[in-house]
Amino acid sequence: MTGKVLEMISLFMTALSNCTLYSKEHPSVYSLSERSAGILEELYNEDRFTIAVLGERLIVNDLPFAGKSVHMNGFMKKLRRKGIEKIVVSRGLTPEELKEFISEIALSDTIKGAYPHISSGVVEVNLKAAGYDFPAVMEENRGKVKELYQGVARFKPLDMAGLESVVMSFISTLKQETRVLRGVSPVKSHSEYTFAHATNVAVLSICQAESLGLKGEMLHDICLAGLLHDVGKMFIPKELLDKQAKLDENEWNEMKKHPVYGALYLSKLHDVPKLAVIATYEHHMRFDGTGYPDTKKRGKKQHIASQIIAISDFFDALRTERPYRRALEVPVICGLLTEASGKEFNPLLVENFLRSIRKNI
Ligand SMILES: [Fe+2]
Ligand SMILES: [Fe+2]
Incomplete structure (x- = not known):
């Protein structure tokens, strides 16, 4: 047989x-x-x-x-x-x-x-019948993402089945959840930042994508891209990632390489969708052509998935306390997003994001 x-x-x-x-x-x-x-x-x-x-x-x-x-x-x-x-x-x-x-x-x-x-x-999980609790689902997936990120090393394959299970769990959970911000809590612990931030960015990005009418494989790939966008940080020296003070110029230049390191790593893994590689490379590029990696001479425009992830990334990063600044409240971040609309971010996507966030508060 x-x-x-x-x-x-x-x-x-x-x-x-x-x-x-x-x-x-x-x-x-x-x-x-x-x-x-x-x-x-x-x-x-x-x-x-x-x-x-x-x-x-x-x-x-x-x-x-x-x-x-x-x-x-x-x-x-x-x-x-x-x-x-x-x-x-x-x-x-x-x-x-x-x-x-x-x-x-x-x-x-x-x-x-x-x-x-x-x-x-x-896959349509009846979460309500199973005693579904959105913050608990987030917590469980944060743990899984932490393990996945910790397993990242050059020339080592990613646990794609593990990642897929996190993606499916988020997509089915968010079909039932209307108050998404309940689960996307600001990252508290500095050492957990990269993993918790990755899960928050994934969830915020699915919400944006879904409200734009994206479905199926595209929705799946955007979620995966959100989870992986900062994977390049695993190739940045730990002292830099853990530094409790503002980075100096050299350190900052090294930190700015994480999109390239991440995209290079992912591009060598045959199971990773192209969209995740692109969004990882482009998530710090800006709508107006500035940002990094610097590709404006080549006239390269950010993919819409990267634009979605850039907004989620900005929102989640500002909600988190850093050694050099306090965590900001949601209305303050919404104001900053409005200010950056049309420059740093796609104005239509900002409008859509703010609409869905207001519904969620
Ligand atoms: Fe990043
Ligand atoms: Fe990020």
Whole structure:
């Protein structure tokens, strides 16, 4: 059975990439779907075939799956990014129906189509029934992000499955939470700053992205980018990060390299979405072309995801007490954001951020 499942996944993933490369009407997409549906005929267990992603493991027909392949990793990654944890296929599936399902996964953010023989489970955790407590969810994820950041080292892969679980938890939590600032508490401890700040920036960035109507993979990638934007600080000497006084010019110049260090590190990891690499590199660039790294001579403009993260970053950093300044109150930061609108930050995004923050207070 292992070989058949791997072959089916390989055909599925090839059809998916042909859909993206050419179009869903390309003849290869139909023929690959037809072959994939043919293999499924041999895999039904009491007229059903179930495939589920559980953390880093694949579960097939309710049993842990032992096979391994590059396509299988890509398949699991794709499903996670779409927020799909389970696909159930029932006997009677036609190649046409499978082709439509594959093309929707390839080309849309969310699965909306109705399929008579396929059901896909989107992660929708019933948090209220599970005694959901937003600050507690934040606390738990802060702990996970701390461990992930501490595991960062040159040439060492990131725990992507761990990161994905934090992303999915935030996305499903925020669907239920209206008062987001309850969980995005100012960072208290200096040593915890980088980890706690990363979780706050991720949550504030999803809120912005969601209120702009962004969904699915884009929302997922922005959350991941928020979590990773300061990962380059793990390559800055600890004495600088922990320094309890204002940095001198040389130290500050070194600190300003963290976006480059972070982007370089992430660009070498094949599982990290490009958007996270871009936003890590650009989060200290400004809307008016100033900021760092200095790219204005090349006429480089900040990606919208980087612009979103820059606003979350500014907001969270100012709420935190630093050795050289007091923590600022939310209304004061909102005033500073308004002042910087159109210069440091995209004015439309500032307006949107302030609107959602006011709703949240
Ligand atoms: Fe930063
Ligand atoms: Fe930051």
